[in-house]
Structure formats: structure tokens, C-alpha cells
Amino acid sequence: xxxxxxxGMQDVKAHALLTNEVGxxxxxxxxLTQLAKRFESTVEIAIAADGPWTDAKSPxxxxxxxxxxxxxxxxxxxxPDAEEAVRALVELVNRKFDEE
Amino acid sequence: xxxxxxxxxxxxxxAIGPAVILRALEAASRAKGSIAEEHAALAAxxxxxxxxxxxxxxxxxxxxxELIGFQMALLEDDALTEAAYARIxxxxxxxxxxxxxxxxxxxxxxxxxxxxFRARAADLADIRDRVLRHLFGLGDDGELPSxxxxxxxxxxxxxxxxxxxxxxxxxALGEGSPTSHVAMxxxxxxxPMVVGLGQAWERLTGQVLVDGGRAVVVVDxxxxxLLSARAEGDELMHxxxxxxxRQCEPALTRDGTAVAVLxxxxxxxxxxxxPARACDGVGLARTEFLTANLLRDEEAxxxxxxxxxxxxxxxxxxxxxxxxxxxxxxxxYTLDGESNPFLGLRGLRLSLRHPDIFRVxxxxxxxxxxxGPLKVMLPMVTNVAELDAARGHWRAVLDELAGGNVAFAEPxxxxxxxxxxxxxxxxxxxxxxxxxxxxxxxxxATAASRDGAEVADYADVLHPGVLAMxxxxxxxxxxxxxxxxxxxxxxxxxxxxxxxxKAGVRALSVSPGLLPQVKAAIRELDLAxxxxxx
Numbered sequence: 001x002x003x004x005x006x007x008g009m010q011d012v013k014a015h016a017l018l019t020n021e022v023g024x025x026x027x028x029x030x031x032l033t034q035l036a037k038r039f040e041s042t043v044e045i046a047i048a049a050d051g052p053w054t055d056a057k058s059p060x061x062x063x064x065x066x067x068x069x070x071x072x073x074x075x076x077x078x079x080p081d082a083e084e085a086v087r088a089l090v091e092l093v094n095r096k097f098d099e100e
Numbered sequence: 101x102x103x104x105x106x107x108x109x110x111x112x113x114x115a116i117g118p119a120v121i122l123r124a125l126e127a128a129s130r131a132k133g134s135i136a137e138e139h140a141a142l143a144a145x146x147x148x149x150x151x152x153x154x155x156x157x158x159x160x161x162x163x164x165x166e167l168i169g170f171q172m173a174l175l176e177d178d179a180l181t182e183a184a185y186a187r188i189x190x191x192x193x194x195x196x197x198x199x200x201x202x203x204x205x206x207x208x209x210x211x212x213x214x215x216x217f218r219a220r221a222a223d224l225a226d227i228r229d230r231v232l233r234h235l236f237g238l239g240d241d242g243e244l245p246s247x248x249x250x251x252x253x254x255x256x257x258x259x260x261x262x263x264x265x266x267x268x269x270x271x272a273l274g275e276g277s278p279t280s281h282v283a284m285x286x287x288x289x290x291x292p293m294v295v296g297l298g299q300a301w302e303r304l305t306g307q308v309l310v311d312g313g314r315a316v317v318v319v320d321x322x323x324x325x326l327l328s329a330r331a332e333g334d335e336l337m338h339x340x341x342x343x344x345x346r347q348c349e350p351a352l353t354r355d356g357t358a359v360a361v362l363x364x365x366x367x368x369x370x371x372x373x374x375p376a377r378a379c380d381g382v383g384l385a386r387t388e389f390l391t392a393n394l395l396r397d398e399e400a401x402x403x404x405x406x407x408x409x410x411x412x413x414x415x416x417x418x419x420x421x422x423x424x425x426x427x428x429x430x431x432x433y434t435l436d437g438e439s440n441p442f443l444g445l446r447g448l449r450l451s452l453r454h455p456d457i458f459r460v461x462x463x464x465x466x467x468x469x470x471x472g473p474l475k476v477m478l479p480m481v482t483n484v485a486e487l488d489a490a491r492g493h494w495r496a497v498l499d500e501l502a503g504g505n506v507a508f509a510e511p512x513x514x515x516x517x518x519x520x521x522x523x524x525x526x527x528x529x530x531x532x533x534x535x536x537x538x539x540x541x542x543x544x545a546t547a548a549s550r551d552g553a554e555v556a557d558y559a560d561v562l563h564p565g566v567l568a569m570x571x572x573x574x575x576x577x578x579x580x581x582x583x584x585x586x587x588x589x590x591x592x593x594x595x596x597x598x599x600x601x602k603a604g605v606r607a608l609s610v611s612p613g614l615l616p617q618v619k620a621a622i623r624e625l626d627l628a629x630x631x632x633x634x
Binding site: 022023025026027029030033034055058059060061063064066068 | 166167169170173174178179180205208209212213214216220223
């Protein structure tokens with residue numbers, strides 16, 4: 001679902017629907033941040049297409065977003081591995097964070 | 101010099117170990133240093149809290165480890181401390197800066213619409229307190245040595261759960277109550293505990309013996325006492341192991357009278373304590389897990405009830421309709437500011453005032469009844485008219501379901517007997533079964549509050565007046581041809597069981613952790629012998 005973008009200055013963006021039972025709750029948040037930290041690029045999430053954007057490597061900040069089940073999670077990354085980062089995050093959300 | 105201090109029994113058993121004093125966070129204080137010193141103090145406390153949590157994770161498994169893993173993730177994130185450091189830079193002391201920053205973070209969680217997020221506020225409070233303990237030099241709960249006697253003014257349930265009790269250990273408290281949540285946890289885990297020791301708790305040091313059954317704590321026990329206590333402790337352990345080995349066998353008294361032993365279920369964890377085949381069913385499933393936002397969620401309720409019925413695997417499951425009020429408030433549902441909530445709007449009284457919410461629960465129960473023998477129980481019934489009114493809602497819900505295309509069944513419809521006036525008039529209630537709630541019946545009949553430490557000794561189920569009410573309900577049940585069971589704490593109290601059986605009770609519903617010893621106690625009684633159980 002990545003809607004394209006160049007490696008480098010351009011943001012890579014994508015979005016996915018939160019379908020797991022508890023939304024971006026404690027364990028899903030930890031999994032998401034652990035995954036985001038594996039990439040060199042900046043990785044951010046939001047619950048609206050135009051932000052506000054939140055650092056996807058900070059569990060404290062992710063929990064402040066309180067993204068619930070049924071909300072669309074928007075992601076963007078910028079850096080050398082931005083494509084891979086966004087793809088990995090979308091997959092994690094689509095796999096319901098391997099929780100169900 | 102051996103010194104005995106008498107308190108109140110909270111959990112049976114004997115424990116010997118070194119006393120570890122746990123001082124309350126509220127009483128702690130520290131001197132404030134320069135901005136740089138305060139900054140360094142907070143940083144050091146966070147690092148130590150992290151180390152303690154890392155050690156805790158090593159010890160825990162499964163869900164518990166993952167939950168603590170969440171705390172670890174937050175402690176490792178600089179975003180957690182940002183606001184606190186900013187306050188320190190503006191001149192605040194490290195402890196005040198940390199408290200204020202965490203209060204903001206916690207308020208954010210508590211204001212969430214979603215129940216899952218709100219529940220995580222407890223994790224944040226736990227993190228706050230861990231760091232504070234290190235700031236005040238009080239050590240971390242995670243560092244409590246196993247096998248120690250924990251000595252404190254009072255103890256929080258989360259602290260209890262943070263201790264590894266597999267190596268033994270006990271609890272001695274200056275305050276506290278045998279009916280507190282932590283006392284229930286201690287009984288469930290078999291941790292010896294004495295409460296209400298008074299000021300003397302601060303003098304408990306060195307080697308300490310906790311005798312939960314006798315409500316005594318002994319400092320510096322003599323070698324002779326240690327020897328006999330160890331022998332008695334081993335005997336208790338041995339008896340407990342035997343009881344567990346026989347937990348799946350039926351409970352028959354010496355004269356061959358069968359007594360049904362059922363379990364009380366408060367949450368999913370209770371379904372893992374004993375296998376379903378060890379019990380004769382669920383005598384009381386509490387539905388107080390229904391928080392404000394689940395009250396109208398029929399599907400979520402149906403799933404929870406269905407899970408219980410499936411677990412019981414063909415055995416009867418008695419589910420109590422919402423018993424809010426008293427000491428269990430639900431914001432927006434129960435009444436605020438009642439001067440005496442235990443004598444106010446609670447249980448069925450509230451359900452009848454909120455018929456829309458009541459009917460959601462009845463619908464979910466009727467649907468789950470398709471999956472097995474489910475029974476519906478109404479709490480806090482006082483008048484026959486209330487039972488009639490509840491039946492009116494019940495019929496309406498069944499008619500509504502009959503008109504739709506969801507599967508449903510009609511379960512038995514019974515009442516909990518816990519109001520003295522209803523107990524003495526039980527013969528007038530056309531209920532399908534009676535279940536005696538001895539906790540409330542006792543507190544109402546003896547005019548002694550359940551949670552008041554000073555009057556706890558008055559609230560005695562063995563009072564002849566209370567036993568007479570129980571015997572009356574048993575007689576009324578026989579005359580009406582309906583089952584009578586007991587689902588209060590007395591059912592699991594081996595000291596009360598002889599008198600309950602003597603009063604004619606033949607079904608006891610107990611906390612799952614107590615089931616093996618309750619069955620063992622029943623097997624030792626002989627109801628045919630005169631005087632037994634008096």
C-alpha cells in the first residue's frame with residue numbers, strides 16, 4: 001500500500017487499518033517501536049493523513065496517540081531504508097501485530 | 101529474647117525468615133540539591149529502576165513478563181523523562197518534578213475513551229513509584245529477597261504480586277484487614293499473613309516467625325519454638341499437597357454425605373487455578389468486570405459468559421447480574437455521595453433503576469445459556485416485588501429474543517440471599533434457587549462493617565443468630581424444592597464449614613485456590629456423630 005516516493009529527501013508514505021482488538025495498545029506499541037528502531041530512517045505515524053506526526057521509535061509518544069481499533073494508521077519514513085521501514089510497519093499492522 | 105506480638109489472622113500457615121521492612125513512599129523525604137545534583141539523582145534512579153525491571157523480567161514468564169516488558173520499554177524511552185528534566189531545570193526537586201511529570205502522563209491515559217488505554221494508567225503509576233523508591237533510597241520491590249518476612253504498615257496488591265513467593269516467606273502488617281484484597285491474594289497463594297499488629301510492627305527485625313493460623317508474630321524465636329514450628333509447617337505443607345492430589349475426587353463426609361464444592365470466579369485468572377473437573381460447577385461468577393463502557397455491549401458480555409460456560413464443560417454455571425454499589429462504584433451508574441453505600445442503592449436495586457442496562461445483560465445471558473447449563477442469580481434482593489419486577493424484564497427479554505433469529509435458552513432464575521429480612525422470609529420467594537451471600541448477610545445481621553478493622557471480630561458468621569438465618573433459608577429451600585448453596589467467604593473457611601453443614605447446607609462455592617483444602621476438611625467430618633461440628 002505504499003503510495004510511492006523517492007529514497008532520499010522525499011517521504012515514503014503508506015497507511016493501514018488497525019484491525020486488532022485492542023488498537024495501538026501496550027504490546028502492539030512496543031512491537032511497533034522495536035520494529036521502527038531497526039531502521040536508520042526517521043519513521044513517524046499519525047492517525048490523520050496530514051498529521052500531527054509522532055516518532056514511531058518512542059513508545060511513550062506512541063501511547064499518547066491512543067490509536068484505537070478501526071482507526072487508520074498513517075506512516076511516513078525518510079532516509080536510506082525508508083521504503084523497507086514503511087513496508088515492514090504496514091505488514092506488522094496487517095498481521096494484527098501477531099497477536100490474534 | 102523471644103518476643104510474641106498478637107495481631108489478627110489473615111492467611112494460615114507458618115513462615116520463618118529474615119524481616120524486611122518496607123517503608124511507605126508517602127512518609128519518605130529527601131533533601132533537595134543543586135539543579136545538576138537533582139538532574140543526576142533522577143537519572144540514577146531511572147537507571148536503577150530499569151535494572152530492577154530487567155531482573156524482574158528474567159524471573160517472570162508469559163503475560164506477566166510481557167506486561168513488565170511494556171514498563172521496560174517506557175523506562176528506556178527518553179520521552180518519558182523529558183518533562184521531569186524540564187521542571188528540574190526550572191528549579192524543582194527531582195522527586196516533585198518526576199511526580200508532576202508522571203501525573204500529567206497518567207492523566208492522559210485516564211482520560212482515554214478506550215478501556216484498554218485507561219487500564220494502563222496502573223502501569224504508569226507503578227513506574228512512577230519504582231523510580232520514586234530509588235530516589236528516596238527505599239530500594240525496589242523487585243529486590244525483596246525471596247523467603248523473607250515482609251514487614252510494613254500496609255501492603256499494596258501490586259507489591260504482593262511483585263514478590264517471588266515460590267521460595268516461601270510471609271507477611272506481617274501493622275494495619276490492614278483480613279478482608280483486604282492483598283489478604284485474599286495471600287490466602288489464594290498460601291502465603292502466611294498476620295495483620296493489625298499495631299505500632300509493634302516497626303520493631304520487627306532479625307529472625308521472625310509468622311503463624312498465620314494463630315495470628316501471632318514471634319521475633320527471635322527460641323530454638324525449641326523454631327523446631328516445632330518447622331515440624332508443623334512441614335505437616336501443613338504435606339496436608340496441602342495431599343489435598344491437591346485429591347482435588348478432583350468428590351467431597352464426601354465420613355458418613356458418606358456428598359457435599360457439592362463449586363468455585364467463585366472473578367476473572368479469567370480464576371479459571372486457571374483449578375481444572376474444571378475438580379469442581380461441581382461455578383457457584384458464583386461475578387460480573388463486576390463490566391466497566392462503564394461494557395454495560396451496553398451485549399456482544400462483549402456474551403463472549404465473556406460463553407467462555408465461562410465452555411470452561412465449565414457441562415457443569416452448572418451461576419452468573420450473578422451486575423452487583424455494583426456498596427464498595428464497587430461504577431461512574432455514571434452508581435449513586436455518588438451516599439452516606440452509607442452498603443445500605444444504599446446497590447445490586448438489583450440499581451438494575452431495576454436502569455432497566456435498559458439490565459436487559460442488555462439478561463439478553464447476553466439468555467444467549468450464552470444455549471451453550472450449557474447456565475443459571476442467573478440476582479444480588480441484594482429484599483422484597484418479593486423486586487423478584488417479580490426482575491422476572492418481568494426477563495420475560496420481556498425472552499419474548500424479544502423469540503421474535504428474532506438469535507439462538508437463546510431459558511436458564512434457571514434464582515436469588516442471592518444476603519439481606520436478613522429476605523433470609524427470614526425466604527419461603528415467600530418464588531426463585532429457582534437460593535445462594536446465601538454470607539459476607540453481606542453477616543455484616544447486616546451483626547451490624548458490623550466488612551471493611552472496618554475495629555469491628556471485624558463482631559462480623560462472625562458463626563454467631564448463632566447468623567447460623568439460624570442460614571438454617572432457615574436451607575429449610576425454606578427444602579420446602580420449596582429448590583437448591584440452596586453458600587457463596588460467601590464462610591464457604592471456604594474450614595472453621596465455619598462444620599457449622600454450615602450442620603445447618604443443612606450441602607453446596608459450597610469457594611475461591612478456586614481454597615477448593616483442595618475445603619474438600620479435605622469436608623472429608624474429615626462425620627455428620628452422623630452427635631456433636632460433630634458444633
